[in-house]
Amino acid sequence: MNRRWMVVLAVALMAAFATAMMASPVQAGKLEEAIAKTPAGTGKGQIDSKAAPGFMGIPGAPKPNLLLAVIWGIWVGWIFSTVGAFGGIMAGVGHITVFGLADYGRTFKDTSPVLNKLLTDSIRTSNQYLVGLSSLISSLTYYRMGRLVLPLGLFLAGGGIAGAYIIPVLTAGKINLSAYIGYFGIIVLVIGCFLFYETTEAGQKSKKAAKEAAAAFEREHIKKAAGEKTDEAARGVHVTHWGVSRIKFTFYGVEFSFNPIWPIIGGFVIAAISSFIGVGGGFLYVPFLTSVAGLPMYVVAGTSAMAVFVSMVTSIFSFMFVKGVPVDLYFIGVELIGILVGSIVGPMTSRYIPDVWLKRIFVVLAVYVGVGYTTKGFLGYSIFPGM
Numbered sequence: 390m391n392r393r394w395m396v397v398l399a400v401a402l403m404a405a406f407a408t409a410m411m412a413s414p415v416q417a418g419k420l421e422e423a424i425a426k427t428p429a430g431t432g433k434g435q436i437d438s439k440a441a442p443g444f445m446g447i448p449g450a451p452k453p454n455l456l457l458a459v460i461w462g463i464w465v466g467w468i469f470s471t472v473g474a475f476g477g478i479m480a481g482v483g484h485i486t487v488f489g490l491a492d493y494g495r496t497f498k499d500t501s502p503v504l505n506k507l508l509t510d511s512i513r514t515s516n517q518y519l520v521g522l523s524s525l526i527s528s529l530t531y532y533r534m535g536r537l538v539l540p541l542g543l544f545l546a547g548g549g550i551a552g553a554y555i556i557p558v559l560t561a562g563k564i565n566l567s568a569y570i571g572y573f574g575i576i577v578l579v580i581g582c583f584l585f586y587e588t589t590e591a592g593q594k595s596k597k598a599a600k601e602a603a604a605a606f607e608r609e610h611i612k613k614a615a616g617e618k619t620d621e622a623a624r625g626v627h628v629t630h631w632g633v634s635r636i637k638f639t640f641y642g643v644e645f646s647f648n649p650i651w652p653i654i655g656g657f658v659i660a661a662i663s664s665f666i667g668v669g670g671g672f673l674y675v676p677f678l679t680s681v682a683g684l685p686m687y688v689v690a691g692t693s694a695m696a697v698f699v700s701m702v703t704s705i706f707s708f709m710f711v712k713g714v715p716v717d718l719y720f721i722g723v724e725l726i727g728i729l730v731g732s733i734v735g736p737m738t739s740r741y742i743p744d745v746w747l748k749r750i751f752v753v754l755a756v757y758v759g760v761g762y763t764t765k766g767f768l769g770y771s772i773f774p775g776m
Contacts (some may be wrong), residue, residue: 420445420715422509427501434500444490445511445717451489455723462727463489463734465519469528470735472690472751474675476697477668478577478758480516483724485570485762486776494566502565506612509566510714514705518721519728520669521701524694526732529555531691534736535625538688540636542695543675546651548656549700552632556664561714571766573666574759581670581755583680588748605641606747622711640688647682660700664707669697675751686748690739 424447428435434512436448443450461483469476494508531537591697629644629773637646655677663670674693684692708714743751761776 392427403614409608419713420447423501423504423507427497427503434496434498444488444720445715451493452633453488453720455720456510457487458720458723459727462519462724462729463731464727465724466523466526466728466731466733467735468731468750468754469520469523469669469671469688470530470694470732471739472670472671472675472686472691472717472748474671474673474693474751475522475754476595476671477516477520477663478672480519481512481666481668482776484512484515484760485573491566496565498565505565506562507715509564509569510561510774511709511716512566513569513664514708514714514716517669517701517705517708517719518665518716519669519724520697521705522725522728522734524669524671524698524701525737526729528691528698530733530736531688531694532675534691536688536736537691537695538626538628538638538640538645538684539695540628540631540638540649541647541652541678541682542692544652545656545659545692546698548653548700549660549696550663550703551668552657552660553664553700553703554707555663557714558702558711560665561708565768567769569666569766570762573668574762574764576662576666577761578759578763581678581759582750583717584676584748584755585752585760586753601616605643619756640685645684647684651681656696656700659696660704663700664704670700671697672751672755687739692734 424436429438431437431440438448440449441452441572442448443452461479463481465476465483468479484637489513494505494512497508528537528542534541562686577625626638626640628638628645634648635646637644639645659673659677661671662673671693674696675686675689678689678692679686709716757773758776761771762774764773765771766774
């Protein structure tokens with residue numbers, strides 16, 4: 390890795406920490422007020438003031454293992470930067486299940502609804518910090534590799550700003566943890582089923598251009614690995630036409646085009662949904678880019694990451710500085726170390742995974758998480774282990 394790239398990554402990490410450290414007294418005040426209104430004691434749904442502080446400094450709350458936080462951060466950064474999606478979902482799985490924050494927060498559903506909903510919002514915001522840093526690093530990496538469609542990413546991001554701002558303002562403090570987990574699961578499951586269809590023979594029929602581009606990409610990298618001469622001029626994304634109603638570009642010699650209005654509308658809807666469940670939205674951007682835009686997965690990850698980054702910055706601002714949602718700054722900071730590592734490795738390894746298998750990884754995770762959290766949220770238990 391050259392010195393310039395190391396500087397970029399260092400600045401990205403420092404920026405993420407700086408944003409986290411700008412928490413206002415209003416956020417701390419909301420948490421203290423919620424704790425004060427919670428019944429004191431050692432029972433379920435109560436707070437024992439003598440207990441050791443855990444998540445966000447709450448006495449008796451789960452205290453996340455910091456080594457596990459780094460490891461989980463690496464996994465989140467890798468999966469997001471590899472497929473351009475599921476970083477927020479995996480961040481949510483970590484905060485909800487791996488670190489036990491959801492089961493703890495659900496105990497306050499009846500005894501302290503305000504604290505229950507505040508913990509829900511904190512989980513949503515924490516997820517977005519992790520995806521925010523990963524999407525920034527991934528965007529820079531994929532752009533350098535010629536695998537980011539800049540105009541498409543810009544239009545998606547532009548449409549996403551409004552959705553990422555409005556939804557946190559409207560829903561902060563109003564969603565309890567059980568409902569959040571259930572909605573989280575349903576949305577993930579629906580998208581997973583749709584992507585599964587995309588991998589079938591029927592779903593592949595309309596993806597001729599994407600398949601040609603993916604095949605060309607794989608051929609060039611096989612040649613490069615074998616030391617053979619490659620066509621440098623045809624490599625990567627090249628924008629060939631900018632227009633009000635149509636923008637055209639090529640990827641490894643295959644031409645694609647899109648009408649700018651559709652990514653703007655899509656960006657708004659996707660950012661709104663993803664902000665509601667507290668994720669990056671890559672799991673929605675990916676099917677949008679592969680199905681609506683008909684792009685190969687090799688350019689979807691970087692383009693999705695760029696749109697996600699803008700949405701995450703907007704959504705975090707809305708949650709923390711407009712609605713005063715508190716987060717555990719120290720815990721997030723440790724997770725971001727893992728995110729940094731995973732996000733660097735992901736783009737480097739994705740070139741060795743066939744296009745169709747990138748989708749299948751996505752589908753397997755979507756079905757497992759979707760069914761698991763849908764049943765946990767609405768039935769009170771998950772039919773899958775580990776949820």
